[in-house]
Structure formats: structure tokens, C-alpha cells
Amino acid sequence: MKLELRGITKRFGALTANDHIDLVVTPGEIHCLLGENGAGKSTLMNVLYGLYRADEGEILLDDEVQRFSGPGDAMRAGIGMVHQHLMLVPVFTVAENVMLGHESTKAGGRLDLEAARARVREISGRFGFDVDPDARVEDLPVGVQQRVEIIKALSRNAGVLVFDEPTAVLTPQETDELMGIMRQLRDGGTAIVFITHKLREVREVADRITVIRLGKVVGEAEPTATNAELASLMVGRAVELTVDKAPAEPGADALVLDDVRVFDANGTAVVDGVSLTVRAGEILAIAGVQGNGQTELTEALFGLQARVSGSIVLDGRELTGRTPRQVLDAGAGFVPEDRQHDGLVPEFTIAENLMLDRADGEPFVKFGSLRLKQLAAFAEERLKRFDIRAQGIGTRVGRLSGGNQQKVVLARELSRDLRLFVAAQPTRGLDVGAIEFVYQQIVATRDAGVPVIVVSTELDEVAALADRIAVMYRGRVVGVVPADTPRDVLGLMMAGEAPQAVAA
Numbered sequence: 001m002k003l004e005l006r007g008i009t010k011r012f013g014a015l016t017a018n019d020h021i022d023l024v025v026t027p028g029e030i031h032c033l034l035g036e037n038g039a040g041k042s043t044l045m046n047v048l049y050g051l052y053r054a055d056e057g058e059i060l061l062d063d064e065v066q067r068f069s070g071p072g073d074a075m076r077a078g079i080g081m082v083h084q085h086l087m088l089v090p091v092f093t094v095a096e097n098v099m100l101g102h103e104s105t106k107a108g109g110r111l112d113l114e115a116a117r118a119r120v121r122e123i124s125g126r127f128g129f130d131v132d133p134d135a136r137v138e139d140l141p142v143g144v145q146q147r148v149e150i151i152k153a154l155s156r157n158a159g160v161l162v163f164d165e166p167t168a169v170l171t172p173q174e175t176d177e178l179m180g181i182m183r184q185l186r187d188g189g190t191a192i193v194f195i196t197h198k199l200r201e202v203r204e205v206a207d208r209i210t211v212i213r214l215g216k217v218v219g220e221a222e223p224t225a226t227n228a229e230l231a232s233l234m235v236g237r238a239v240e241l242t243v244d245k246a247p248a249e250p251g252a253d254a255l256v257l258d259d260v261r262v263f264d265a266n267g268t269a270v271v272d273g274v275s276l277t278v279r280a281g282e283i284l285a286i287a288g289v290q291g292n293g294q295t296e297l298t299e300a301l302f303g304l305q306a307r308v309s310g311s312i313v314l315d316g317r318e319l320t321g322r323t324p325r326q327v328l329d330a331g332a333g334f335v336p337e338d339r340q341h342d343g344l345v346p347e348f349t350i351a352e353n354l355m356l357d358r359a360d361g362e363p364f365v366k367f368g369s370l371r372l373k374q375l376a377a378f379a380e381e382r383l384k385r386f387d388i389r390a391q392g393i394g395t396r397v398g399r400l401s402g403g404n405q406q407k408v409v410l411a412r413e414l415s416r417d418l419r420l421f422v423a424a425q426p427t428r429g430l431d432v433g434a435i436e437f438v439y440q441q442i443v444a445t446r447d448a449g450v451p452v453i454v455v456s457t458e459l460d461e462v463a464a465l466a467d468r469i470a471v472m473y474r475g476r477v478v479g480v481v482p483a484d485t486p487r488d489v490l491g492l493m494m495a496g497e498a499p500q501a502v503a504a
């Protein structure tokens with residue numbers, strides 16, 4: 001199906017998120033949309049999907065003007081969408097979510113649920129996704145929920161398919177599978193819009209590339225363009241794609257983990273005897289395929305896991321058994337993996353989110369009342385420094401673009417005097433310019449003498465930041481290796497091979 005957007009304009013109050021955008025996606029084409037955080041990509045797709053009504057402009061499918069008054073209309077017209085922020089019903093099962101919105105719901109729904117189950121199994125088989133049709137969505141990790149969104153979008157045989165940053169929470173193998181499926185669908189005549197910040201993916205699958213900046217189309221790029229060319233088109237300036245970092249000068253042992261175990265509700269050890277030491281002034285990267293205990297380990301550090309054994313000592317003080325509040329008060333900063341759930345309160349403003357962990361003391365609260373001037377000045381400074389794109393500090397965080405939400409978390413966590421900094425997937429969803437900035441901030445934190453843990457599934461990120469690398473597999477650390485360890489060795493370790501075995 002051919003998709004054409006003509007002169008789409010969408011305003012939110014004084015902000016013009018889409019400014020007369022024209023876009024044509026022909027059948028049999030993968031069209032990448034590139035642009036900075038807050039450029040207006042998701043807004044444009046939400047207009048297409050009937051979630052927002054455009055202030056101006058038209059949507060055409062096969063040259064016919066469409067009028068969508070909601071996503072139901074868009075779906076019926078043949079548009080499928082994988083949203084950047086998950087839109088599933090948490091209390092429903094995977095199969096029920098996939099079934100939702102399908103036209104042919106029969107009385108009782110029983111037969112259709114059977115069909116939906118089969119569909120889930122069939123599509124997850126094709127992708128190598130391991131998704132149980134009967135699992136409740138709220139019990140699934142965010143990465144698996146994303147797979148459910150993909151299954152849902154694929155289950156409708158849409159003529160136009162939109163993928164809004166689907167790969168942010170996928171493993172490299174799953175990403176490759178998804179790109180394979182996208183090519184297959186394209187060859188079958190589907191028009192595909194693909195949004196990603198990962199330039200490698202763009203160059204790999206794009207047939208055409210449109211770049212959006214500040215709500216306007218600023219140009220088209222060829223898939224043969226270099227990373228540097230794409231980056232500068234997006235951001236409007238040259239971007240440093242490598243991190244400038246001096247060798248670490250580590251000090252004393254600061255964080256010492258000894259035989260840490262984390263058990264899930266069934267009593268299974270998801271972190272299984274981890275012992276690690278991080279020194280002041282060094283970055284320890286924890287690499288590994290998603291779901292090998294990294295998330296639970298970082299959560300255990302911050303008192304967010306209920307069943308933890310072993311010891312976690314920071315600067316000589318035991319952290320196990322403490323509440324998240326006490327760990328933060330001990331000087332730890334944390335960028336959680338699932339920022340929407342654990343890092344932010346979407347209904348609160350940017351300013352309120354920036355002071356979340358300090359709502360009960362100086363400098364913002366004195367004698368029980370909020371010192372608004374101080375808070376405003378602080379929030380304004382953070383907004384500027386982290387280049388958070390928003391109307392102002394009073395904007396609700398839920399209204400920010402995905403990447404800008406991530407910047408709010410980083411801006412808050414890096415605004416205190418830290419004795420420990422732990423960042424899980426710190427640049428997930430960020431544009432190349434913002435990644436450059438965040439890397440500089442993490443390295444500066446290290447250079448200030450703070451012990452830093454970066455958990456990342458991206459080997460590029462591990463290579464850019466690490467002073468040492470610990471690789472996790474099935475809840476255990478398979479080895480701690482130097483930062484210059486070759487990628488193929490890391491890859492084998494991520495599949496569970498001990499480093500000695502790999503080297504031999």
C-alpha cells in the first residue's frame with residue numbers, strides 16, 4: 001500500500017511538533033525516519049495512527065484521503081504500528097493483547113483466543129522469539145513486552161507498517177531477525193516506516209532515509225551515507241562518535257560484592273553468586289545478553305529486590321537490606337533500565353521529577369515548604385545543560401519524547417555528589433548527539449573519583465566506556481576482562497564460555 005502524508009502540522013500549545021511534513025512511502029520500501037530526540041517522529045506516526053488529529057494536512061493511502069478518528073480507523077485502513085512506548089493491556093495475556101482490536105471477535109471470543117494463541121506461536125517461531133501466549137503481559141520484562149508489540153503488529157497483515165524504535169530493547173540477534181522480517185515484508189509489497197537511532201541499522205535496511213529536525217523535513221539521505229554524515233544531518237553539527245577518555249586512575253576498592261544472589265518469586269537464583277569489586281575512579285561495564293541477571297543485580301544494589309543474599313559493601317558500609325531511599329542517601333545514583341516505570345513519574349513536571357529523590361530536605365525543602373525559586377533555578381540549569389527539549393520546566397514528563405525522558409533521569413541522577421553511579425542502558429533511545437554528551441558525563445563522573453557501573457547489551461557502548469568488562473551469563477559472572485578484549489571473545493563469553501577457554 002502507498003502512504004502519503006501531505007503538509008502534516010501538529011501543534012501542542014505553542015509548540016509545533018510537526019511543521020508541514022511531507023512524506024511518501026511506496027509499497028515495497030523501507031523508509032527510515034531519522035531525527036534528534038524530540039524532532040517529532042513519534043508525533044507524526046501518532047497522527048498517522050489516528051491517536052492525534054493533525055491541525056493541518058492530509059493522510060492518503062493509495063491516493064485516497066483518509067479520515068481517522070482513532071486507531072481503530074487506522075487499523076481498519078491497513079496500518080499497523082509498533083509503538084515506542086508500550087501500549088499493551090498489562091492485565092491481559094499475550095494472546096489476548098494480540099487479539100484486541102481484531103475485527104472478527106466471535107461471540108464468546110473462545111475460538112479467536114485459540115487462533116490468537118496459534119498466531120503468537122507461529123510468529124514467535126519465525127523470529128526466534130521465546131514468548132508464551134498465555135503469560136500475563138505485566139509479568140514480562142520490558143524487552144519481551146516489546147516482542148509482543150511486534151507480534152501484534154505483524155498479526156494483522158497490514159499494508160503500511162510503522163516501527164517506532166522497536167530495536168531499543170531487542171538483542172542484536174533479535175534485531176537481525178526483525179530486519180530480516182522487515183525485508184521479507186517489503187519484498188511482499190508492504191510499505192514500512194522504520195524509526196531508530198542506531199545508524200548501523202539504518203544503513204543496513206533503509207531504501208530511503210528522511211531526516212527530521214525541529215518538526216520539519218530537512219532532507220533525504222542515501223543509505224550509503226556515512227555515520228558522520230547521517231549524524232550531522234540529524235543534529236545539525238558534527239558529532240564526535242568516539243569517546244575521548246584518558247586511562248583510568250583507579251583508587252581504593254569502593255564497591256565490593258561478595259557472593260551476591262538474587263532469587264525470584266519461585267526461589268530460582270537469577271543472580272547466582274556474583275563477586276565483583278569496583279574501584280573509585282573506574283568504569284566497570286557489565287556486558288551480556290539481556291535477561292542474564294544484570295537487571296536484577298543492579299536492582300539488588302538499590303534495595304529494589306526482595307530476596308537477596310551475600311554482601312554488598314560501599315565504602316565499608318553494608319548496603320544489603322537497605323531501602324532504596326537509604327541507598328540513595330548513601331550517595332548512590334541510579335539510572336534504571338525501565339525509566340518509565342522506575343525512574344520517572346509521568347504525571348509530574350520536569351522540575352518535580354528532577355527533585356524526586358530530594359523531596360524531604362535541603363536545598364529544595366526547608367521547614368516543610370518547597371523553595372520554588374531554588375527548584376526553578378536548578379531545573380532550568382539542568383534543562384539547558386542536558387539539552388532537554390521541552391516547552392519548559394513545568395511540562396509534564398509523560399509528554400516528553402522518549403529520549404528526552406531519559407535525559408531527565410540522567411540529569412537528576414548526575415546532579416548530586418555521588419559515591420557510586422550505576423547506569424543500566426544509559427543511552428537507550430538517545431540520539432547520537434545526546435549519546436556523545438552522556439558519555440562525556442559518565443567519563444567525567446569517573447574522573448571525579450566515583451566508582452561507576454555501566455550495564456549495557458551494546459558492545460559499542462561497552463567498548464566506548466569500559467575500563468574493565470565483566471560478562472554475565474545465566475546469573476553468573478563468566479569473567480572479568482580488560483577493556484581491549486576483542487569482540488569475538490566477548491561474544492563467546494556472552495554465550496557462556498569462560499575467558500580462559502576462549503583464549504585457549
Ligand SMILES: Nc1ncnc2c1ncn2[C@@H]1O[C@H](COP(=O)(O)OP(=O)(O)OP(=O)(O)O)[C@@H](O)[C@H]1O
Nearest residue numbers: 012017037038039040041042043399400401402403
Ligand atoms: N501529548 C503531547 N503534549 C505536549 N507535547 C507533546 C506531546 N507529545 C509530544 N510532545 C512534544 O512534541 C515534540 C516531539 O516529540 P516526539 O515524541 O514526536 O519526538 P521524537 O522525534 O519521537 O523523539 P525521540 O527520538 O526522543 O522519541 C517534543 O517536544 C514533545 O515534548
Ligand SMILES: [Mg+2]
Nearest residue numbers: 042084401402
Ligand atoms: Mg519518539
